[in-house]
Amino acid sequence: MSVTIKDVASEAKVATSTVSRVLANSPKISAETAKRVRKAIADLNYHPNHTARSLASQLTKTIGLVMPSSAHVSFQNPFFPEVIRGISTEAHKKNYGLYLTTSQTDEEVFEEVQRMVQEKRVDAIILLFSLENDRLVHYLLEQDFPFVLLGRPAVTNPKDVWYVNNDNVRTGRLATEYLTLLKHERIGLILNRSDAVVSQDRTYGYKEALAQMNLPVRDDYLAYYTDQHTGSQDAFISVMSVPEPPTAIIAEDMVIFGILRTVQELGLRVPDDLSLVAFNNYMISELASPPVTSIDIQIFELGTQAMKLLFKQLEDSTSSPEQVIVPHQLIRRQSCSRWQK
Incomplete structure (x- = not known):
């Protein structure tokens, strides 16, 4: 059986709280008592665990x-x-x-x-x-x-x-409204995890903006993914494979960056054939070619x-x-x- 802090306290004839204070190098313990406790620790070959080291202050910092x-x-x-x-x-x-x-x-x-x-x-x-x-x-x-x-x-x-x-409802609405002001009516939305609250809120704002402009919400323009690499690319291809594909896409910056690498294979040009708006405003958005319009959320x-x-x-x-x-x-x-x- 492993040695406990109680065993050390008993050997040194002090309270367990005194042992923990010695372990924490508390100045409230006299030099004589600290010496006795440390001798007991050495004699019993006691090795304190993480919890024991923080007992004196009850804080781990x-x-x-x-x-x-x-x-x-x-x-x-x-x-x-x-x-x-x-x-x-x-x-x-x-x-x-x-x-x-x-x-x-x-x-x-x-x-x-x-x-x-x-x-x-x-x-x-x-x-x-x-x-x-x-x-x-x-x-x-x-x-x-x-x-x-x-x-x-x-x-x-x-x-x-x-x-x-x-306010992620507003960020979803803002991205969509900006594209509708540019006369886009077919707008796709690609987000991570449908059970993520941020994705749900952004989707809600997206739908609000479309409804305000009397534009239909098309399920085939909405896609969610779990895997950042293959999943997001599959989601983009799925959205763009419909008979009337979107003329604009809203997604997170990393997804947009992947889209920029894929559009050439599809024979599309950004922004002439496809406009892109990103969430989060990572540095990669500014450095991309072309630089990507993005919503800065001040991470x-x-x-x-x-x-x-x-x-x-x-x-x-x-x-x-x-x-x-x-x-x-x-x-x-x-x-x-x-x-x-």
């Missing part, structure tokens, strides 16, 4: 960042490194570290979050995505564990959740605001949940033109 499943794929999406850069900038100001999930399925993500909470590996959690019927949000609410959600929570009362978001700011909200919770556990909506902006470039055919 670590924030858990929960990535979507297939975290290695997520890091190929510029959104996550940029939002984590915003989070880490704020975390560094108060000497907090970050603990990232690395799970490959939704079930593994849930199990890893359970371990974070139950084993007290982190002081709080930031969920970097929001899904429909997401067990993670309900679990963290039930556990009364501090967390901030990046995105709109799909719960009965969103005001119960601390979250940071863009870095999403991260900084999420960390600021989390610190509010940690510093005052009685404070009421707050929500922050980060503004967006349409950045017009050369991937769109007026439809004249």
Whole structure:
């Protein structure tokens, strides 16, 4: 049987809290007591675990960042490194570290979050995505564990959740309205995961804008994908294979970049034959050929605001949940033109 902190306390004839304070190098413990405890640790060959090292302060000074499943794929999406850069900038100001999930399925993500909470590996959690019927949000609410959600929570009362978001209904509407002003009537929409709340909100805004212009919502112009590489390309080909293909496409920057590599094979020119509008405004949009019109959602700011909200919770556990909506902006470039055919 492994040696526990209680065994060390008994050997040194002190309380377990005293042992934990010695492990944390607390100045409140006298030199004589600390020496006795450290001797007991050496004699018993005790190796403290992560939880034991943080017992004195009850803080790990670590924030858990929960990535979507297939975290290695997520890091190929510029959104996550940029939002984590915003989070880490704020975390560094108060000497907090970050603990990232690395799970490959939704079930593994849930199990890893359970371990974070139950084993007290982190002081709080930031969920970097929001899904429909997401067990993670309900679990963290039930556990009364501090967390901030990046995105709109799909719960009965969103005001119960601390979250940071863009108005993604408006971003979906804005992208569509801009294209209708350019006289496009056949507009396709390609988004990641139909159960992602951000995709649902952008789809809603897209449909709103079409309805406002008395344009039909065509299911064959809507496509969702799960795999960033093959799935998004398949979605684009599917949308463009209908008898009357779209004259404009709205999608995330990385999908648009893939489209730009595919259009030449289809004998299309951007923007003469096909206009493109992107979400997120990654640097790749500005560097693409042609440069892509994109909606800047201020990814870095999403991260900084999420960390600021989390610190509010940690510093005052009685404070009421707050929500922050980060503004967006349409950045017009050369991937769109007026439809004249």
